[in-house]
Each structure stands twice: as structure tokens, then as C-alpha cells.
Amino acid sequence: MRINAEVVGVIADRECSALEFATSKSIYFKKIKYNRNYTLELQSELKKLVPDVIVTNIHKIIDIDTLSLFPNKFVxxxxxxxxxxxxxxxxxxxxxxxxxxxxxxxxxxxxxxxxxxxxxxxxxxxxxxxxxxxxxxxxxxxxxxxxxxxxxxxxxxxxxxxxxxxxxxxxxxxxxxxxxxxxxxxxxxxxxxxxxx
Incomplete structure (x- = not known):
């Protein structure tokens, strides 16, 4: 089964295999600083990418303001x-x-x-x-x-x-x-x- 979807970007707050994957597949990626008191960089990147689904793999709790910008999109x-x-x-x-x-x-x-x-x-x-x-x-x-x-x-x-x-x-x-x-x-x-x- 083929679906009409693509990975539009990878955002990480640390070095990880997802960034390596993005590099190997020529997918946009960005390593950012993120914590609940510093959210602007994550919000800015997500607004640029306009994703339909956001898969989290971050060992931090995402702040409510960021979640509210993309309701029902973070999984x-x-x-x-x-x-x-x-x-x-x-x-x-x-x-x-x-x-x-x-x-x-x-x-x-x-x-x-x-x-x-x-x-x-x-x-x-x-x-x-x-x-x-x-x-x-x-x-x-x-x-x-x-x-x-x-x-x-x-x-x-x-x-x-x-x-x-x-x-x-x-x-x-x-x-x-x-x-x-x-x-x-x-x-x-x-x-x-x-x-x-």
C-alpha cells in the first residue's frame, strides 16, 4: 500500500539517529534548544513545516502553548x-x-x-x-x-x-x-x- 505522505522535517533537541536518518535521506532537519521555558524555537520550526502529524520522540514534556498551536497533531x-x-x-x-x-x-x-x-x-x-x-x-x-x-x-x-x-x-x-x-x-x-x- 502506498500513501500520499512525506516526512517534511525532523526536529531534535539532541544528537540522535533521527537526525542521521534525515541527513541520509536529504530531509530538512534542525537541532534546537527546547525546554518548557524556551519554546519559541520549536514553535517557529513547526510553523515553518506545517505538519499534518507531529511524532514526538523527546524525553521532555511538551508545553501547553506549543500543543495548543497544533491541536490533535502531536502523537x-x-x-x-x-x-x-x-x-x-x-x-x-x-x-x-x-x-x-x-x-x-x-x-x-x-x-x-x-x-x-x-x-x-x-x-x-x-x-x-x-x-x-x-x-x-x-x-x-x-x-x-x-x-x-x-x-x-x-x-x-x-x-x-x-x-x-x-x-x-x-x-x-x-x-x-x-x-x-x-x-x-x-x-x-x-x-x-x-x-x-
């Missing part, structure tokens, strides 16, 4: 089935899930609002976990969460299809809510190697 990916482990950053959610011996993990793509990890859920992935295969757990959560993020972006862009395919990652059946609106036949080893870079 975040959280490596848990929210509201579980809200406020926990990155893959630390998986470490905490292991300590609690949860049976299912996944990812949540949600709208960003002024309350941490409390925005409207757009898409979630859910997969049963075998904690004896730790490395596969991280890989499975990463892959299923990446697809939940795509599902959330498609929700924002109002892209729908009649697809409702079963997806297997590391021999585990992954469920999505709502079902992914795209064909998953492109999920080859080469695809995941590109995503991981």
Missing part, C-alpha cells in the same frame, strides 16, 4: 498498554513489566496533551510474552509498537482500508486495536533492519 509512542506504566520512559516499561510478571505487553500510540501519557489512545498493539526469551521480548515490543505508531498516524490522517490481517512477530500473534489499516506483507527482515537503523 507519542509509549512501550506499554497505557495506562499501565504511564510516565515511564523508553524500554524501562519492559523492565517494570518483567518485575511485575505481566502476561501481555505492547505499545500505545496516543495523542499528546498536557498530562503525561494521558492523551486519547489512537492504536495499541498487544502480544503475549514469554519472559524466558528476554531479547525476543524487546524485539517483539519494538516491532509491534512501531506498527501501532503507524496505525495511530493513519488514524490521524483518516486513512482506512478493509484490511484486518493476522500478524505474527517472533512466533507470537500480535493484536491491534483498531486493526491495522494496511497490508503487512512488506514486513520482511530487510524492512526491520532499515527501521532499526
Amino acid at each position: 507519542n509512542l509509549h512501550y506499554s498498554l497505557l495506562p499501565a506504566f504511564s510516565g515511564v520512559i523508553g524500554m524501562e516499561t519492559i523492565a517494570q513489566a518483567k518485575v511485575k510478571n505481566v502476561g501481555f505487553v505492547g505499545g500505545t500510540c496516543h495523542l499528546v496533551n498536557e498530562e503525561v501519557d494521558a492523551g486519547k489512545v489512537l492504536c495499541q498493539s498487544c502480544v503475549p510474552i514469554n519472559w524466558k526469551k528476554d531479547q525476543l521480548v524487546i524485539d517483539t515490543v519494538f516491532k509491534s509498537s512501531s506498527l501501532a505508531l503507524l496505525g495511530g498516524i493513519f488514524t490521524i490522517l483518516n486513512i482506512k482500508t478493509d484490511r484486518n490481517e493476522q500478524l505474527i512477530i517472533n512466533k507470537e500473534r500480535v493484536l491491534f486495536s483498531p486493526p491495522l489499516p494496511f497490508n503487512t506483507s512488506f514486513l520482511s527482515k530487510e524492512f526491520w533492519e532499515k527501521v532499526a537503523k
Whole structure:
């Protein structure tokens, strides 16, 4: 499935692989200073880019004034089935899930609002976990969460299809809510190697 969309820019507050990706693909990028008391640079860059969706990957809370400039456009990916482990950053959610011996993990793509990890859920992935295969757990959560993020972006862009395919990652059946609106036949080893870079 091809969609009429493009990455219009990458904005980061630190050196990261997203800036490297933008450089390699000749996509506009900017490294900025950002905190809740210094918001003008981020707001200025976003106004220039005029994005339809803003995917956050910043380990800071976005200020309410910036969120208000782009209502219902900021989305975040959280490596848990929210509201579980809200406020926990990155893959630390998986470490905490292991300590609690949860049976299912996944990812949540949600709208960003002024309350941490409390925005409207757009898409979630859910997969049963075998904690004896730790490395596969991280890989499975990463892959299923990446697809939940795509599902959330498609929700924002109002892209729908009649697809409702079963997806297997590391021999585990992954469920999505709502079902992914795209064909998953492109999920080859080469695809995941590109995503991981």
C-alpha cells in the first residue's frame, strides 16, 4: 500500500539517529534548544513545516502553548498498554513489566496533551510474552509498537482500508486495536533492519 505522505522535517533537541536518518535521506532537519521555558524555537520550526502529524520522540514534556498551536497533531509512542506504566520512559516499561510478571505487553500510540501519557489512545498493539526469551521480548515490543505508531498516524490522517490481517512477530500473534489499516506483507527482515537503523 502506498500513501500520499512525506516526512517534511525532523526536529531534535539532541544528537540522535533521527537526525542521521534525515541527513541520509536529504530531509530538512534542525537541532534546537527546547525546554518548557524556551519554546519559541520549536514553535517557529513547526510553523515553518506545517505538519499534518507531529511524532514526538523527546524525553521532555511538551508545553501547553506549543500543543495548543497544533491541536490533535502531536502523537507519542509509549512501550506499554497505557495506562499501565504511564510516565515511564523508553524500554524501562519492559523492565517494570518483567518485575511485575505481566502476561501481555505492547505499545500505545496516543495523542499528546498536557498530562503525561494521558492523551486519547489512537492504536495499541498487544502480544503475549514469554519472559524466558528476554531479547525476543524487546524485539517483539519494538516491532509491534512501531506498527501501532503507524496505525495511530493513519488514524490521524483518516486513512482506512478493509484490511484486518493476522500478524505474527517472533512466533507470537500480535493484536491491534483498531486493526491495522494496511497490508503487512512488506514486513520482511530487510524492512526491520532499515527501521532499526
